[in-house]
Amino acid sequence: MKEFFRKRIVALKRRPSIIPLLVFVLAFLYYSLNLTHISDTTAKIQGPGMGLCGFVTMLFSMLSLTCFLNAFPRRKKPVIPMLVLAALMVGVILYCDYYYSSLITDALTRADNPIVIDKSTKYIAQAYNVLQDHIAIMLTGAALTALMPVYAKLLRRIKTSIIVEDNGRLGEIDISGEDA
Numbered sequence: 001m002k003e004f005f006r007k008r009i010v011a012l013k014r015r016p017s018i019i020p021l022l023v024f025v026l027a028f029l030y031y032s033l034n035l036t037h038i039s040d041t042t043a044k045i046q047g048p049g050m051g052l053c054g055f056v057t058m059l060f061s062m063l064s065l066t067c068f069l070n071a072f073p074r075r076k077k078p079v080i081p082m083l084v085l086a087a088l089m090v091g092v093i094l095y096c097d098y099y100y101s102s103l104i105t106d107a108l109t110r111a112d113n114p115i116v117i118d119k120s121t122k123y124i125a126q127a128y129n130v131l132q133d134h135i136a137i138m139l140t141g142a143a144l145t146a147l148m149p150v151y152a153k154l155l156r157r158i159k160t161s162i163i164v165e166d167n168g169r170l171g172e173i174d175i176s177g178e179d180a
Contacts, residue, residue, distance in 0.1 A: 010160050017072035017150040023141035024068060024090075027134055029060045034130040038100075041127040045115065047103035053096040057134075060096075062087035068145075083145075090142055094135060101131045 012018060031038075035058070042050045066127050067086035071079050104124060107115050144151075 006160050006162075009155070009158055012153045013158070013160065015072070015074070016057075016148055016155055017068075019151070020141050020144035020148065021065075021072075023070055023137060023144055024061075024065055027137040027141060028065060030137060031057065031061060031130065031134050034126070036121045037127040037130055039094055040123045041104065044121065044124065045103065045107040047107060050100060053100045057093050057096045057100075060089040060093050064093070074158070087145070090138055094138055097131045097135045097138070101128060101135075104128045104131075 008034050035054075035110070042054055064086045067082045067089065071082035073079065073085055088108070104127065115121060115124065
């Protein structure tokens, strides 16, 4: 068990970009697995641009993951244009989530014919909660991406080397490659 965790820490030391990537994957899975609530809310409220916001969020979630993977190639320096593109997509996703949430709030608090949350429309409240959680997860991923140089240095300070014991016969081993 100890060796398992040591190997995971070594992998994180080599590629600290895995941490924010996992957070963005979590955000994508959370949103896509709760897409039924979002779609039902769009059909019920039919606000301006609600369907487009849902579509853009799903599309840019997938594309930002691709850009993020390409921004941190293995054993090379980060590709800044891909990182900037991924950050722009995350910004658009956050705006779409905020706009969609505000349309839900407007539909629930409008003066004429407000939508009432009851047993048959509880998916609207669930969609609102999904959007708020998605915003929080995306902001966490963005913060982890921005703070990557800081925690990469902290990860490098963790001692993961293994002490190999010498049995005292290390000098007797023939490494010259000549047969006697």
